[in-house]
Amino acid sequence: MIGRLGRYWLIAGYLFLYLPIVTLIVFSFNESKMASLWTGFSLRWYYAIFTDDQILSAVGISLKVAFAAASASVLLGTLAAFAMVRYRRFFGRTAFIAHINAPLVVPEVITGLSLLLFFVACEELFGGISLRGLLTVWIGHTSICTAYAAVVIQARLSAVDRSVEEAAMNLGCRPFQVFYLVTLPAISQSLASAWLLTFTISLDDVVTTQFLNAPGSTTLPVLIFSRARLGLDPTVNAVATITVLLVGIGVTIASFVLVRQERRRAQAQAAAYRDAMLAAQAQ
Amino acid sequence: MSDTASVAGRLESAPKEGRSLLLRWLPGGWGRKSVIGIPYLFLLLFFSLPFFVVLKISVSETEGVHFKDLFDFADGTLTLRLKLANYIFLGTDPIYLDTYISSIRFAAITTVICLFIGYPFAYFMSRARPTLRPVLVMLVSLPFWTSYLLRIYAWKGLLDDHGVFNNLLLWLHLIDDPIKMMYTPFSMTIGMVYTYLPFMILPLYGILVKADPSLLEAAGNLGATPWKAFWLITVPLSKAGIVAGSMLVFIPTVGEYVIPELLGGPQTLMIARVLWDEFFNNVDWPMASAVAVSMVGLILLPLVLFNHYQRDTRLR
Numbered sequence: 204m205i206g207r208l209g210r211y212w213l214i215a216g217y218l219f220l221y222l223p224i225v226t227l228i229v230f231s232f233n234e235s236k237m238a239s240l241w242t243g244f245s246l247r248w249y250y251a252i253f254t255d256d257q258i259l260s261a262v263g264i265s266l267k268v269a270f271a272a273a274s275a276s277v278l279l280g281t282l283a284a285f286a287m288v289r290y291r292r293f294f295g296r297t298a299f300i301a302h303i304n305a306p307l308v309v310p311e312v313i314t315g316l317s318l319l320l321f322f323v324a325c326e327e328l329f330g331g332i333s334l335r336g337l338l339t340v341w342i343g344h345t346s347i348c349t350a351y352a353a354v355v356i357q358a359r360l361s362a363v364d365r366s367v368e369e370a371a372m373n374l375g376c377r378p379f380q381v382f383y384l385v386t387l388p389a390i391s392q393s394l395a396s397a398w399l400l401t402f403t404i405s406l407d408d409v410v411t412t413q414f415l416n417a418p419g420s421t422t423l424p425v426l427i428f429s430r431a432r433l434g435l436d437p438t439v440n441a442v443a444t445i446t447v448l449l450v451g452i453g454v455t456i457a458s459f460v461l462v463r464q465e466r467r468r469a470q471a472q473a474a475a476y477r478d479a480m481l482a483a484q485a486q
Numbered sequence: 487m488s489d490t491a492s493v494a495g496r497l498e499s500a501p502k503e504g505r506s507l508l509l510r511w512l513p514g515g516w517g518r519k520s521v522i523g524i525p526y527l528f529l530l531l532f533f534s535l536p537f538f539v540v541l542k543i544s545v546s547e548t549e550g551v552h553f554k555d556l557f558d559f560a561d562g563t564l565t566l567r568l569k570l571a572n573y574i575f576l577g578t579d580p581i582y583l584d585t586y587i588s589s590i591r592f593a594a595i596t597t598v599i600c601l602f603i604g605y606p607f608a609y610f611m612s613r614a615r616p617t618l619r620p621v622l623v624m625l626v627s628l629p630f631w632t633s634y635l636l637r638i639y640a641w642k643g644l645l646d647d648h649g650v651f652n653n654l655l656l657w658l659h660l661i662d663d664p665i666k667m668m669y670t671p672f673s674m675t676i677g678m679v680y681t682y683l684p685f686m687i688l689p690l691y692g693i694l695v696k697a698d699p700s701l702l703e704a705a706g707n708l709g710a711t712p713w714k715a716f717w718l719i720t721v722p723l724s725k726a727g728i729v730a731g732s733m734l735v736f737i738p739t740v741g742e743y744v745i746p747e748l749l750g751g752p753q754t755l756m757i758a759r760v761l762w763d764e765f766f767n768n769v770d771w772p773m774a775s776a777v778a779v780s781m782v783g784l785i786l787l788p789l790v791l792f793n794h795y796q797r798d799t800r801l802r
Contacts (some may be wrong), residue, residue: 209613212607212610213622216603216607216683217625218695219680219683220626220683221629222682223637223643224632225645226644231683239546261605261791273626274585279618282521283525284729286521286584289521289523290518295526297520299526302529302534303529305529306533308737308785308789309741309785310740310741310781311741311743312743312761313537313540313741313778313781313782314533316540316765316778317539317540317778320536320543321535321539325616342532345532346528346529348524349528353525406633407633407635410743410744414765420635424635427635427639428635428744431748432748434642440643442634443636443639443640444634447631447632452802454631457608
């Protein structure tokens with residue numbers, strides 16, 4: 204259907220997208236310290252990772268920050284999505300939407316610089332206590348990730364059928380029950396994907412983190428960046444391979460679970476509909 | 487008569503009633519206030535306020551390590567002192583001007599290359615077998631989930647003087663000496679195209695897959711060659727996707743820091759790198775702040791154009 208040109212174009216495109224990742228993985232098993240000349244199979248760089256305290260502590264910090272930032276930003280993003288979808292009119296709505304979307308377009312060097320200068324000003328205001336560290340990195344990541352979470356959740360929330368909520372209210376649900384029993388299950392999938400997305404964004408962030416971190420809060424990307432700047436480093440390849448593997452497993456499991464949930468929900472919906480039809484026929 | 491009126495009245499009041507019920511989360515509308523207020527407050531505090539700090543520092547005079555207050559109240563007069571030296575320096579020093587132009591140029595080149603590769607790619611994706619399409623889409627978006635930093639680092643191994651490409655060419659005896667690819671405009675552009683290509687492909691695919699094939703059929707029946715039909719029907723109909731994809735590529739590349747730092751060289755001037763150097767190497771905070779403020783202009787201009795375009799198409 205797409206002809207020979209189309210097929211070649213697609214193959215070349217996917218090669219372009221995947222070639223770097225594949226070479227990264229292949230050369231992580233290379234014996235030589237020269238990261239691009241194949242000399243033989245070896246697992247020494249994996250061994251090197253697990254004995255490298257810098258990397259291990261950076262992984263721990265990264266996971267901690269990403270977990271906290273993803274959770275906080277999904278919470279804030281859900282509130283923001285509700286505000287944008289459900290409240291069509293409130294004071295400063297345009298400014299609110301601009302605020303939610305701004306982190307998506309503002310370069311990270313600006314976000315990082317401004318937050319750092321803000322925290323420095325706060326430190327002076329509070330009399331010289333040092334704020335920089337995990338807390339500031341977490342705040343920086345959260346303010347960026349909230350934008351992404353809000354976009355993902357908003358898309359789902361605006362597609363939720365309001366009449367189901369109204370039906371629940373007519374049947375005597377209190378507003379919080381409506382939210383908990385109707386709205387939340389309907390948007391739960393988007394909450395999960397927003398959480399995963401913001402988790403990976405936080406786990407990947409270099410620039411903002413570099414501005415906001417302190418010696419004790421070096422995250423994995425900051426460490427990798429400092430090593431990659433100096434040149435090729437086979438331990439970076441090994442780290443990359445492990446991340447690709449984990450992400451692959453994670454994405455597969457997540458999509459599997461989501462597909463199953465979706466199917467179950469569709470089945471439940473169909474069953475409810477069938478019961479209602481039967482009841483109507485019996486009357 | 488009165489019956490229909492009451493029915494109409496009930497219909498009108500129904501949605502309102504629903505909304506007021508939902509708003510009754512907490513007494514006095516506090517639910518609504520906190521739903522709007524909490525994220526708003528967070529972003530005001532940690533996104534906008536910091537930017538005003540930058541704005542202030544960019545026009546502040548320094549006194550040792552401290553910044554003087556902008557407002558000075560003495561002898562019954564309030565004086566506002568703005569130090570514009572940093573901005574004047576930005577506007578007159580050719581290095582900064584060159585860097586702005588170079589940032590825009592690299593972003594524009596990247597956008598054009600992405601469009602050139604991405605448009606046919608998205609087009610062929612949208613014409614592939616329907617059962618194959620979800621897999622193709624997933625394969626484009628999958629790299630998103632792996633670290634962007636690591637994917638850029640991977641190009642270092644490919645393009646290095648002793649990298650995979652050079653080794654391969656040497657081994658094939660196509661070249662005698664390694665070609666210098668790393669730390670050049672070429673390596674940086676390749677890194678940017680590679681990173682942002684999916685941002686071009688996905689919105690284009692979203693539009694192209696919805697295109698109505700009967701329009702092309704009609705054009706064919708009226709005597710247009712497939713090529714002509716493509717240019718006269720498919721391309722104009724996908725204009726929204728072209729604009730959206732170009733924005734999604736241009737805006738992040740113009741302020742990109744990591745790719746120029748890892749793959750670029752001395753010839754590849756990028757504004758974000760200048761900001762970084764002013765801050766971390768020269769420790770000139772006011773100058774870095776002035777660069778940051780001027781960078782916002784660089785981002786705002788395409789955004790305004792984009793909004794303008796969107797309003798235009800909506801009016802039509």
